Amino acid sequence: MxxxxxxxxxxxxxxxxxxxxxxxxxxxxxxxxxxxxxxxxxxxxxxxxxxxxxxxxxxxxxxxxxxxxxxxxxxxxxxxxxxxxxxxxxxxxxxxxxxxxxxxxxxxxxxxxxxxxxxxxxxxxxxxxxxLPPVLDKFGLHAGVEELCMEFNSSKAVNIDYQNKTTFAISDNDKHLHVFRILQELMNNSLRHGKATVISILFEEENGIKNCHYTDNGIGFEMKNNENQKGLGMKNIESRIAFLNGKLTLESVLNKGISVVFNFK
Ligand SMILES: Nc1ncnc2c1ncn2[C@@H]1O[C@H](COP(=O)(O)OP(=O)(O)O)[C@@H](O)[C@H]1O
Ligand SMILES: [Mg+2]
Structure with missing residues (x-):
């Protein structure tokens, strides 16, 4: 037991x-x-x-x-x-x-x-x-972009629709030079790579932040492929936007052109 x-x-x-x-x-x-x-x-x-x-x-x-x-x-x-x-x-x-x-x-x-x-x-x-385009230096970004568009339009290869719904202070010209260079690169790309015939550029402002909308009607590219092969031009655009504390979004569909939006203060 x-x-x-x-x-x-x-x-x-x-x-x-x-x-x-x-x-x-x-x-x-x-x-x-x-x-x-x-x-x-x-x-x-x-x-x-x-x-x-x-x-x-x-x-x-x-x-x-x-x-x-x-x-x-x-x-x-x-x-x-x-x-x-x-x-x-x-x-x-x-x-x-x-x-x-x-x-x-x-x-x-x-x-x-x-x-x-x-x-x-x-x-x-x-x-x-x-x-340094003298017009940009003397009269600011708006006049500079107007002249740039005229130069591109005079080539007859492309038609540029430019609209500006904001104002640019001459005192911010140093920063605006970056915006000018970004547009120059985008326009060169649209012609060289995109074979675009129509480009539109629009500046507008929302809550003190300026936006630039850019589109072309060129051949565009596949986003997946492009992500890995950004050239010097696109990298330069990115570093200029980073310098401006801005944001950039880029969209493109093959044969449907590209659309770029970036903002800056
Ligand atoms: N507007 C555009 N239309 C079509 N393809 C473009 C456009 N912009 C850029 N690309 C493509 O993105 C690539 C990178 O452009 P970028 O960085 O400016 O380099 P690069 O102009 O020196 O070749 C280009 O080689 C091209 O394939
Ligand atoms: Mg380029």
Whole structure:
């Protein structure tokens, strides 16, 4: 009888011990699971941060590369269009100092000098205009975009519909230069890649924030493909928008053109 009781008690202890062991085991499993998933979340966050840093680096290098390309282009323009002409002007001026020149020779050399100086002046104006359009500098973004549209319209390849429902303070011209460059790039892309024939640009303002709506009717592109192959131009647009603390949304459907909206203050 006593033995029977003991063995029953033993069994009870065994069951309780097993129960406690099971609970402890499950708790341990839970803790392990929790720790593992926590580590996974941290790892995912780190990977996301890494990607962000990588993207920032790409944007920065796009800016640097574009700047260097621009410098190269300016150096070439200066060399080909100005320096070479001034060189010949200099040679011609020296010729004028030669003794025994006939009257006709003097007339010919002087005409040459006048012609080349005119051309060099014209070209230097064009180069300066390309670097910073004087209208934009003097009269602000609206006038700058108007002139840009006129230049594109005069090519007859494209028809631009430009509307402005806001005002731009000249004091913000430094910021507005970014907007101007963004539109320049978008318009060049519409012509070059999109083969667009109609472009529309609209500025409007909502709660103190200015919005720019841009569309073209070109061939567009597949968003999925483009996400991975943004060129220098698009990266530059993004870094300019980041500089303006703005937001950019871009939509495009193959054969249906593109639509871009960005805002800035
Ligand atoms: N308006 C557009 N219509 C069609 N495709 C476009 C347009 N804008 C951009 N793209 C596509 O996006 C790509 C990236 O453009 P971008 O960054 O300006 O580079 P890039 O002009 O130097 O090729 C282009 O090569 C083109 O395939
Ligand atoms: Mg481009």
């Amino acid at each position: 006593v033995e029977e009781l003991l063995s029953e008690e033993n069994r009870l202890v065994l069951i309780v011990a097993l129960g406690v062991f099971l609970i402890l085991f499950m708790a341990l499993l839970l803790i392990l699971f929790f720790k593992l998933s926590q580590r996974k979340i941290i790892q995912k966050e780190l990977e996301k941060k890494d990607l962000e840093i990588q993207y920032q680096k790409e944007l920065l290098s796009a800016v640097i590369i574009t700047q260097e390309e621009e410098r190269k282009r300016i150096a070439q323009d200066l060399h080909d269009d100005i320096s070479s002409k001034l060189n010949i002007v200099s040679l011609n001026s020296h010729l004028l100092t030669a003794p025994n020149l006939t009257a006709n020779e003097v007339i010919e050399i002087t005409a040459n000098i006048i012609d080349l100086t005119h051309k060099a002046l014209d070209n230097s104006r064009k180069i300066a205009h390309g670097l």
